[in-house]
Amino acid sequence: GENVEQHPSTLSVQEGDSAxxxxxxxxxxxxxxxxYKQELGKRPQLIIDIRSNVGxxxxxxxxxxxxxxxxxxxxxxxxxxxxxxxVYFCAASKGGGGNKLTFGTGTQLKVEL
Amino acid sequence: GAVVSQHPSRVICKSGTxxxxxxxxxxxxxxxxxxxxxFPKQSLMLMATSNEGSKATYEQGVEKDKFLINHASLTLSTxxxxxAHPEDSSFYICSAYGGGNTGELFFGEGSRLTVL
Numbered sequence: 001g002e003n004v005e006q007h008p009s010t011l012s013v014q015e016g017d018s019a020x021x022x023x024x025x026x027x028x029x030x031x032x033x034x035x036y037k038q039e040l041g042k043r044p045q046l047i048i049d050i051r052s053n054v055g056x057x058x059x060x061x062x063x064x065x066x067x068x069x070x071x072x073x074x075x076x077x078x079x080x081x082x083x084x085x086x087v088y089f090c091a092a093s094k095g096g097g098g099n100k101l102t103f104g105t106g107t108q109l110k111v112e113l
Numbered sequence: 114g115a116v117v118s119q120h121p122s123r124v125i126c127k128s129g130t131x132x133x134x135x136x137x138x139x140x141x142x143x144x145x146x147x148x149x150x151x152f153p154k155q156s157l158m159l160m161a162t163s164n165e166g167s168k169a170t171y172e173q174g175v176e177k178d179k180f181l182i183n184h185a186s187l188t189l190s191t192x193x194x195x196x197a198h199p200e201d202s203s204f205y206i207c208s209a210y211g212g213g214n215t216g217e218l219f220f221g222e223g224s225r226l227t228v229l
Contacts, residue, residue, distance in 0.1 A: 043220040103157045
C-alpha cells in the first residue's frame with residue numbers, strides 16, 4: 001500500500017519568514033496530493049491540493065510543488081503569520097471517489113513573533 | 114463545499130461498554146465513507162472504508178468485531194466501538210468525498226472518546 005513520509009516533524013519560524021514542509025510517497029499510481037491544516041481538537045482543513053498532471057500550484061501565500069519522477073511534493077508558506085501555527089499533514093491517494101487517503105506523519109508549525 | 118457532520122463530539126464511557134458514533138453527509142450522498150483514528154500528537158490512521166449497502170473494508174490490524182461499521186444509507190455511516198477499553202480512547206474522524214471525481218475529502222468534526 002501507499003506510504004507517505006513527512007519532514008520535518010516540527011518547524012519553528014519567525015513571523016514573516018517562509019516555511020517549507022516536504023513529503024515523499026511510495027505508490028507511483030497516486031495522483032492526488034492534498035495538504036491539510038489541523039488545529040488542536042479540530043477536524044483537518046484542506047488548504048491546497050495538487051494533481052499529478054500539474055507541477056506547481058499557488059494560492060496566495062501557499063504553494064505546492066510536485067515532482068512526480070522523484071515522488072515527492074512540498075508545501076511552501078510565505079510571509080508566515082502567527083495564525084499559521086498548527087499541524088500540517090500531507091496526503092496521497094489515487095484520486096476519485098472511492099480511493100482512500102494516506103496521510104503523512106504531520107508537521108507542527110510554530111510561527112513566533 | 115460538502116458538509117459532513119459527526120455526533121457526538123465528545124463521549125466518556127466506562128470500560129466494557131459500547132459507544133456508537135454517527136457520521137452524516139448533510140448535502141450530498143456518500144456511497145463511501147472513511148473512518149480514521151487519531152491518537153494525541155499523531156497522524157490520522159485509516160481504520161476502515163465504509164461502503165453503503167455492503168460490508169466495510171478494514172485496514173490491517175483493525176479488529177472488525179471490535180469496531181463495527183454500518184453504512185445503511187447514502188447519508189449515514191456509524192462506527193460502534195464495542196467493549197471499549199482505555200486504550201481505545203482516541204479522536205475518531207469520519208470523512209467522505211463530496212461528490213464528483215475531484216478527490217477532495219470532507220471531514221466530520223471528530224469524536225473524542227474517553228474510556229475510563
